Amino acid sequence: MKLLLRAFFTSVAVLSLFMSGCDLTKDQSPSGDGSKSDARDLVITEVFTISPDKYYAYSWIEIYNPTNRTIRWNDETKPAYGFAVGTDGTILRTLDDGATWNDSLSAAQSNTLNSVAFPNADTGFAVGDKRTVLKIHRNGVVDDLSPQAKAVVPDPTINFNALGVAADVQNRIAYIAGDKGTVLRTVDRGFTWTLPRTSLGTTKNMEGIYVQFPRIFLAGDSGAFYESTNAGTGWTQRIVPEPYRTTNFYGVVFTGDTGWAVGENGAILSAVALASNAGVIWIPETSNVAVTLRGVFVAPYETEFRQRFGWAVGDSGTILKTENNGATWTTVNSGTQTRLNRVTFADSSRGWIFGDQGLILATTDGGLSWNQQRSNTTKNLKGGAILPLNIVVQNFYVLQMYGQRNYVFFDPQTGTLNTDFITRVDTGLLLYTPAFNQNVVQGPGKFVIVSNDSVKFQDHTKLGPGSTEVLNFSLAVDFSAVNGQFNLLKWALLPSSEIRLLKISARIVNQNVSDFNSRVVDVVRFGGYRPTPDDYPNNEPAGFIPEFWSLARYSDDFGDDPQKLNTKNSFFMARDPIPGWYSQERKPK
Numbered sequence: 001m002k003l004l005l006r007a008f009f010t011s012v013a014v015l016s017l018f019m020s021g022c023d024l025t026k027d028q029s030p031s032g033d034g035s036k037s038d039a040r041d042l043v044i045t046e047v048f049t050i051s052p053d054k055y056y057a058y059s060w061i062e063i064y065n066p067t068n069r070t071i072r073w074n075d076e077t078k079p080a081y082g083f084a085v086g087t088d089g090t091i092l093r094t095l096d097d098g099a100t101w102n103d104s105l106s107a108a109q110s111n112t113l114n115s116v117a118f119p120n121a122d123t124g125f126a127v128g129d130k131r132t133v134l135k136i137h138r139n140g141v142v143d144d145l146s147p148q149a150k151a152v153v154p155d156p157t158i159n160f161n162a163l164g165v166a167a168d169v170q171n172r173i174a175y176i177a178g179d180k181g182t183v184l185r186t187v188d189r190g191f192t193w194t195l196p197r198t199s200l201g202t203t204k205n206m207e208g209i210y211v212q213f214p215r216i217f218l219a220g221d222s223g224a225f226y227e228s229t230n231a232g233t234g235w236t237q238r239i240v241p242e243p244y245r246t247t248n249f250y251g252v253v254f255t256g257d258t259g260w261a262v263g264e265n266g267a268i269l270s271a272v273a274l275a276s277n278a279g280v281i282w283i284p285e286t287s288n289v290a291v292t293l294r295g296v297f298v299a300p301y302e303t304e305f306r307q308r309f310g311w312a313v314g315d316s317g318t319i320l321k322t323e324n325n326g327a328t329w330t331t332v333n334s335g336t337q338t339r340l341n342r343v344t345f346a347d348s349s350r351g352w353i354f355g356d357q358g359l360i361l362a363t364t365d366g367g368l369s370w371n372q373q374r375s376n377t378t379k380n381l382k383g384g385a386i387l388p389l390n391i392v393v394q395n396f397y398v399l400q401m402y403g404q405r406n407y408v409f410f411d412p413q414t415g416t417l418n419t420d421f422i423t424r425v426d427t428g429l430l431l432y433t434p435a436f437n438q439n440v441v442q443g444p445g446k447f448v449i450v451s452n453d454s455v456k457f458q459d460h461t462k463l464g465p466g467s468t469e470v471l472n473f474s475l476a477v478d479f480s481a482v483n484g485q486f487n488l489l490k491w492a493l494l495p496s497s498e499i500r501l502l503k504i505s506a507r508i509v510n511q512n513v514s515d516f517n518s519r520v521v522d523v524v525r526f527g528g529y530r531p532t533p534d535d536y537p538n539n540e541p542a543g544f545i546p547e548f549w550s551l552a553r554y555s556d557d558f559g560d561d562p563q564k565l566n567t568k569n570s571f572f573m574a575r576d577p578i579p580g581w582y583s584q585e586r587k588p589k
Contacts, residue, residue, distance in 0.1 A: 039066035041521045043559040048550040048577050049493035052404040058453040059493040062579045065442040066558040073440035074396040080346040082386040084354050085113035085126050090379040098362050098373045108142040115383040119165040125174050127160035135190050149193045164211035177206035185232050198234045208252040219249040219261045227279050240282045251296040262293035262312045270326050287329050291315040295342040304347035313340035313353050346386045354381035392508040399432040400500040406490040430476040430491050449579050464581025496527030525567045526551050540568040550574045555583035
């Protein structure tokens with residue numbers, strides 16, 4: 001019991017955070033056409049109530065899933081939040097796993113952007129042609145840091161080709177690799193950029209960079225490979241095998257002491273660490289392709305990723321995959337011949353590939369299949385970055401009811417709860433959420449019964465043939481107190497009442513709620529009840545429910561836009577309440 005109460009109080013506290021100061025009756029829901037195949041969400045199908053002035057009073061509410069999908073009452077996801085950059089200063093942003101890409105940041109400047117990276121979820125950098133350096137903020141602000149970088153690199157022909165960042169909560173450290181052996185470093189969030197104390201000593205273009213602080217790896221034209229073990233203060237050239245010394249390399253990545261670089265003619269080199277921090281040597285792997293490979297990603301040592309998996313992409317729509325740390329590479333169908341420039345993953349399942357002509361490919365099954373996402377641009381996308389998954393989206397359902405409220409005794413100091421001791425009784429709005437039970441999952445065509453008294457429900461109710469889960473929990477929440485302070489109470493529906501099914505959504509970034517939305521899914525009224533003011537004036541209430549009868553939805557009614565709902569037209573009085581059976585009657589013609 002203590003564990004149950006602890007979970008309940010935790011869920012109530014979270015609900016209080018979400019709902020404090022929010023309008024729970026604001027409707028933002030789309031409309032449906034009333035057919036089961038197109039039903040939009042859960043619906044209330046049956047209501048049973050015996051007036052609280054009866055000694056055997058109790059209430060229950062049946063909720064049905066008329067859709068063709070499984071619906072979780074409590075769902076927590078981590079949507080990928082990311083950016084893509086490309087020609088003509090294109091900057092795309094997604095907040096929802098790439099379902100939508102927005103180009104509202106693209107007006108920052110017009111030079112081609114070649115790379116983007118984020119050391120943390122709040123701020124990142126993008127670099128591009130003509131010594132372009134931008135700082136991109138999570139809230140959509142773009143700062144042009146190019147003037148300071150141009151002061152350090154006066155040659156106007158220099159392009160910045162690649163960007164590497166160190167994982168840093170303070171967003172201080174980043175490195176740029178560019179033409180003619182150019183390397184820049186910032187340690188102050190991009191306000192100043194400096195050249196390394198020791199130059200690379202080459203005029204070859206650097207095309208790829210990977211930061212594994214304090215180690216840094218560079219790859220570039222004509223087999224140019226450099227490594228720093230001291231945060232870029234000094235550099236050591238690494239020699240590649242003879243056949244690759246004229247090959248241009250465009251991408252480099254490391255996981256621990258193992259790394260890969262990709263380039264022209266299907267070239268893939270793997271790095272093997274030498275003993276005692278002596279650096280790495282590069283050895284060839286077999287790609288079985290002859291096209292230029294331009295981007296590479298290998299799963300890091302993190303719990304979100306399957307280890308030993310890696311990806312390489314390139315010209316002619318080429319996608320390669322390894323499942324054994326590069327021992328073998330196999331071709332994956334991309335469905336396109338467009339040049340692919342970068343590949344990245346958010347976790348083991350979700351990945352993105354960015355290519356020319358605005359092409360974005362996405363996978364949700366670990367790369368087994370790739371599908372195009374709408375980028376809303378035809379610009380060539382040169383780089384992309386998916387931020388660490390620290391944005392949490394919580395969705396859960398709440399029943400908002402007008403009923404009798406029996407406030408139970410609870411001492412927050414000691415955690416003492418006595419549900420038999422009622423401190424006061426009144427009527428008003430109350431909220432019920434099964435958030436303490438994270439296993440409420442409604443498949444298509446399945447029922448959930450919310451009952452305020454398990455014993456009376458069993459004594460007075462027979463279940464129908466449908467798949468039914470019964471939630472017996474008499475405690476609800478009152479949010480009418482000042483500053484969102486909640487009270488626990490036992491609930492019972494009144495003879496004249498209203499029930500609303502709400503869907504709550506909240507986006508949490510770094511444990512702070514950044515976006516909140518409450519949507520009314522269904523509204524059921526009976527006993528002539530209308531609130532004042534009435535935000536749904538078209539919803540005509542049903543009459544009083546006769547004793548031991550129920551209010552049941554017609555079998556061919558699957559809900560609608562709450563602004564169009566009319567309880568009197570959607571429900572009838574059922575002489576024999578049978579939860580677990582959608583309905584006994586069809587709507588009259």
